[in-house]
Every structure is written in C-alpha cells, then in structure tokens.
Amino acid sequence: MVPQLATKYVFTITARVGAVTSAGETGHGVRRIIPILGGEVTGAITGKVLPFGADFQIVRPDELIDLEAKYAFETDDGAVVYVENRGIRFGPAELLEKLKRGEAVDPKLIYFRTVPKFETGQERYRWLMQRIFVASAARHPDRVVVDVHEVL
Structure with a gap:
C-alpha cells in the first residue's frame, strides 16, 4: 500500500523585498528581478532572512508568473540555511496589475504556491x-510571506 500524502505546517518565512528591476521581454516572457532585503523566520525554526538574494521571475503573456527565489536565512542558534524556492503565481489580470503597481491585494484571490528546497551544513x-x-505564499507591497509545510 502507498502512504497517503498529507502536510504539516512547519514555519513561515517573511522576506522584505525591494523594487523590481526588469530586463524586458526575453522571448520567454518579461524577466523581472526582485531583491530580497531581509526579513524573519517564525514557527518551528526562528531566525532572520539574510539581506541578499533575489526572486528571478518570468511573467508570461497570460500573466502567469514563474518564480525562482534564491536566498538564505540564519537561525537564532547560528545555522545558515540556503533556500531555493520555485513556484507560480497567477490570478485575475486586474489584481496582478495592482500587485505590479505595489498596491495591496487580498492574498486569497491569488494562487501563489511554491516548492522550497533547503541546504545547510548544520547537522x-x-x-x-x-x-x-x-x-502557500502571499505577495504584499513590501514583503512576501511564505508558509512552509512538510509533506508527510
């Protein structure tokens, strides 16, 4: 018998983000780069998001956004954890335009899911x-909030 899938909430990463830089239309969509400025980790792991890294995005013509964030956090007990987080964000065009302008949008109205991978040398x-x-994630004008769940 195959084990049933379930998930369990583990921790939240709140990453403060800077202004968007665009490389323009690349043939795959519009390439955008959003710097990660810092933040915090709360839950089963606590710490701070380190002030470097970025979210590298491709905005497709249908406004589906492919996301690939690379950054790190440091736990309160001194471990550094590298994060590579890939996913998608999609929703009604008018709400995505509001997000692009830095306006607040109810996160429940936007599909924003990711698959984070972690690396660390700390046992x-x-x-x-x-x-x-x-x-499951939410984009706010100045930050991204990522609720991380373990697949059981």
Whole structure:
C-alpha cells in the first residue's frame, strides 16, 4: 500500500523585498528581478532572512508568473540555511496589475504556491534536506510571506 500524502505546517518565512528591476521581454516572457532585503523566520525554526538574494521571475503573456527565489536565512542558534524556492503565481489580470503597481491585494484571490528546497551544513537542520516541502505564499507591497509545510 502507498502512504497517503498529507502536510504539516512547519514555519513561515517573511522576506522584505525591494523594487523590481526588469530586463524586458526575453522571448520567454518579461524577466523581472526582485531583491530580497531581509526579513524573519517564525514557527518551528526562528531566525532572520539574510539581506541578499533575489526572486528571478518570468511573467508570461497570460500573466502567469514563474518564480525562482534564491536566498538564505540564519537561525537564532547560528545555522545558515540556503533556500531555493520555485513556484507560480497567477490570478485575475486586474489584481496582478495592482500587485505590479505595489498596491495591496487580498492574498486569497491569488494562487501563489511554491516548492522550497533547503541546504545547510548544520547537522541539527539536516532534516530540511531530507524532506519535501510545499508552501502557500502571499505577495504584499513590501514583503512576501511564505508558509512552509512538510509533506508527510
């Protein structure tokens, strides 16, 4: 018998983000780069998002956004964890336009899901590399909030 899938909430990453830089239409869509300025980690792991890294996005013609964020956080006990988070964001065109202008949008109206992967050399957090995680996220004008869930 195959085990049933379920998820369990583990922690939240709140990443403060900077202004969007656009490389323009690349043939795959519009390439956007959003710097990660810092933030916090709360829940089963606590710490701070380090002030470097970025979210590298492709905005397709239908406004579906492919996301690939690369950054790191440091736990309160000094471990550094590298994060590579891929996913998609999609919703009604008028709401996505509001997000692009930096306006607030109810996160429940936007589909924003990711698959974060973690790397660390700290033994006490190696379990992050031995599990699969999925996340539900929300984009706010100045930050992205990512609720990370372990797939059981």
